[in-house]
Amino acid sequence: MHNRHIARVRKVATNPALFAYGLKAGNALAAFAATALLARIAGPAVVGNYSFAVVTATLLGIVALHGLDLVMLREVAGDLRQANTGAARGVLRFATTSVAVAAAVITAIFLVAATIGQLSALLETDQAAMIGAAIGIGSAAFFRLGLAGLRAAGRPVAGQFWEGANSFVFAAIIVALWFAGLQVSALLAVLLFFGSQIASVAMVWVIVRRDARDWDAATPADGKRLRASGFPIMTIQGTQMFQDWLLFALVAGAASAAAVGALRVAMQVVMVIAIVVTTGETFIAAKVAGDLRAGRPDLVWRRHRRATLAMGLAIGPLVLVCILFPAQLLGLAFGPAFAVAGPALAIMAAGQATKIATGPIGGLLTMSGHEKWLLRFTVVGLALLVVLALWLVPIWGLEGAAVAQAVSVAFRNIAAFAAAWLLIPKEAPPAAP
Template sequence: NALTAFAATALLARMAGPAVVGNYSFAVVTATLLGIVALHGLDLVMLREVAGDLRQANTGAARGVLRFATLSVAVAVAVITVIFIGAATAGRLSALLETNQAAMIGAAIGIGSAAFFRLGLAGLRAAGRPVAGQFWEGANSFLFAGIIGALWLAARPVSALGAVLLFFGCQLASVAMVWIIVRRDAHGWDAATPANGARLRKSGFPIMAIQGMQMFQDWLLFALVAGAASAAAVGALRVAMQVVMVIAIVVTTGETFIAARVAGDLRAGRPDLVWRRHRRATLAMALAIGPLVLVCIVFPKQLLGLAFGPAFVIAGPALAIMAAGQATKIATGPIGGLLTMSGHERWLLRFTIVGLGLLVVLALWLVPIWGLEGAAIAQAVSTAFRNVASFTAAWLLIPKEAPPTAPAG
C-alpha cells in the first residue's frame, strides 16, 4: 500500500506538477478527515469487541456490534456529506482554504468511502483475516497507480478533480470487495445480540479524536502553507509527506496487523504474549523501513528529484526534518495498537491533544517565517512527542508477565 501510494503520487507529480498535486492532496485529506469524523472511532472499537467476542465463540454479540457500527457510521456519513456539499458548492470553503473548488466538491464522495473503507478493514481483521485486510488496503492504491501510470504513458493530462475522482473511485472498488468478504464471514454467525451503543460510542469518541487530530495536523499544515505560499508549495510538502507516509503506514500496518491478536491475548489474560508480539513487530519494522529513514535524512533532495522531479526538490530540507521525527516510530514500534486494544485509548487521546497543541503553536509561529521547513519542524516535534509518550504509558500500564495461573502459550 505504501509503495503503490508513493508510486501514484510520483507519477501524478511528474505528469501534472506541484499545483495539481497540492489541490488534489488538500481535497483528499479534507474528505478523509471528515470520513474519520463520521466513523467516530467505531472501526477500532468494533475490531476490539468483535475479535474478543469471536475468541470466546460469542458470534451473536459479534454480529450485534457489527450491525450497530455499520448503521451508526452510515447515518453520520449521510449528514456530514450533505453539509460538506453545501459548503463546497457555495464557494466560500475553497476561497477560505485557497484551493480548487471543483476538486473539493468531487471529494464529497470520499467521505463515505474513507469511513466504510476503514470500518470494513477492521471487520476483516477482527474476523481473523489480517492478510486479506492488508491486501485490500493496498489494492485501491495499486489500481490508482496503474490508472495514473496508463494516463502518463498516453500523455493524457489529469486535473485535480480528475485525480480526486480516480482516487476515491478506486477506493470504492476496494470498499465493495471488503464488505462482500465481511458479510460472507458473518453469514454463519448467530442472531445478533443487541449491542450497547452508548458504551461503544463512548469508547469510540476518544479514538475518533485521536485519529481525527492526527489527520487534522496534516490538513492544518497544508492550509497554512497554502496561505503562506501557494498550491505548488502544498504540492511540494505533499510529496515530502508522501515519502514520510511510507514510514507511518508501515507502523500503522504493524499495529492493525497485530491488533486482533493483542485483543485476544488480553482477553485471555496473557499480556506477556502482547509484549512478545510487540518486540517482533518492532524488529520487523526497523528492518523494513530503517534504510529508507536513513536515505531521507542524508539524501533528501536527491530522493525527491529522482522520484518526483526537479520542481519538488525545494522540499528536501523539510523531508529530512520529518524523517528524523518519524524515526521515533521505529524506536517505539506499533505502540498505539497496544494502548487501544488494552482499553487505554484515553491516554492516546491526551497525548494527541498535547501533540496537536505543539503542532499548532509551532506551525503558526514557524510556517510564516520558514515556510516548508517550519511546517516540517512542527510535524516532527509533534510526532516525536506522541511516540515517546505513548510508549512510556504502555510500558507502565500493560503488565509484562502473565499471571501465575496463566496457561502455557
C-alpha cells in the same frame, strides 16, 4: 543442525506477519508511484489541490467513523475468541448503521459548503476538486470500518491486501493516462482516487458479510458504551489527519498550492514509514485483544518486540536515505520542481524515526482499553503542532511545517510508549492453585 536451520528459515519465510509487511510495502510503493507519476504529468499545483481535497474528505470520513473501526475490531475479535458470534453480529450491525447515518449527514453539509464556494476561497484551493471529494467521505469511513471487520474475523493478511488494492488500481490508471499523454486536473485525480477506493470498499464488505453469514442472530449492542469508547479514538485518528490538513492550509496561505504540492510529496515519502508502523499495529491488534482477554499480557509484549524488530529492518534504511539525501530523493522520484522540500523531508524523517524506536505501541494501548491516554497525548501533540506551525510556517515556510510535524510526532510516540510500559503488565498473572 542443517535441518534445524532450514526449519527456521522456512518458519520465517512462511510467517503471515512477513507476508503482511510485504503486502504493505507493495501498497506503499504503488501509492508512491502514483503520486510520483501524478507529480510529473501534472505539476506541483495540481498535486497540491488534489492532496488538499483528499485529506479534507478523509478527515471528514474519520469524523463520520467516530472511532467505531477500532472499537468494533476490539469487541468483535474478543467475542469471536469466546465463540459469542451473536454479540459480534450485534456490534457489527450497530457500527455499520451508526457510520452510515453520520457519513450521510456530513456529506450533505460538506456538499452545501463546497458548492457555495466560500469554503474553497477561504482555504485557497480548487473548488471543483473539493466538490468531487464529497464522494470520499463515506468511502473513507466504510473503507476503514470494513478493514477492521476483516481483521477482527481473523483475516489480517486479507486486510492488508485490500487496504492497498485501491493504490494499485489508482497507480495503474495514472500510468495509463501518462502513456496516453492526457492532462490530469485536480478534480480528475480526486475522482480517480476515490473511485478506486470505492471498488475496494465493495470487495471488502462482500468478504465481511460472507464471514458473518454463519454467525448467530445479533444480540443488542450497548451503543452508548461503544460510542463512548469510539469518540476518544476518533479524536486521536482525526487529530492526526487534521495536523496534515492544517499544515497544508497554512502553507497554502503563506506560499501557494505549488508549495502544498511539494510538502505533499515529502509527506508521501514519510508516509511510507508511518504505514509500516500502522501495519504492525493493525496486524497484531486482534491478537493483542485476544491475548488480553485471555489474561496473557506477556504474549502482548512478545508480539510487540517482534513487530518492532521487523519494522526496523523494513524501514530503517529508507529513514537514513531521507535524512542524508532528501533533495536528491525528491528530485529523482517526483521531478526537480519538488526538490525544494528536501530539508523538510529530512526533518520529518527524523521525527518518524521515533516510531521505529517505540514500535506499534498505539495498538497496545487501544486494545488494552487505555485509548484515553492516547487521546491525551494526541491533544498535547496537536497543541504543540498548532503553536509551532503558527509560529514557524510564516517564518520558515516548508521547513517550519516540518519542524512542527516532527516535534508533535516524536512527543506522541515517546509518551505513548512510556504509558504502555507502565500500564500493561509484563508477565502473566500466577495460575490459581
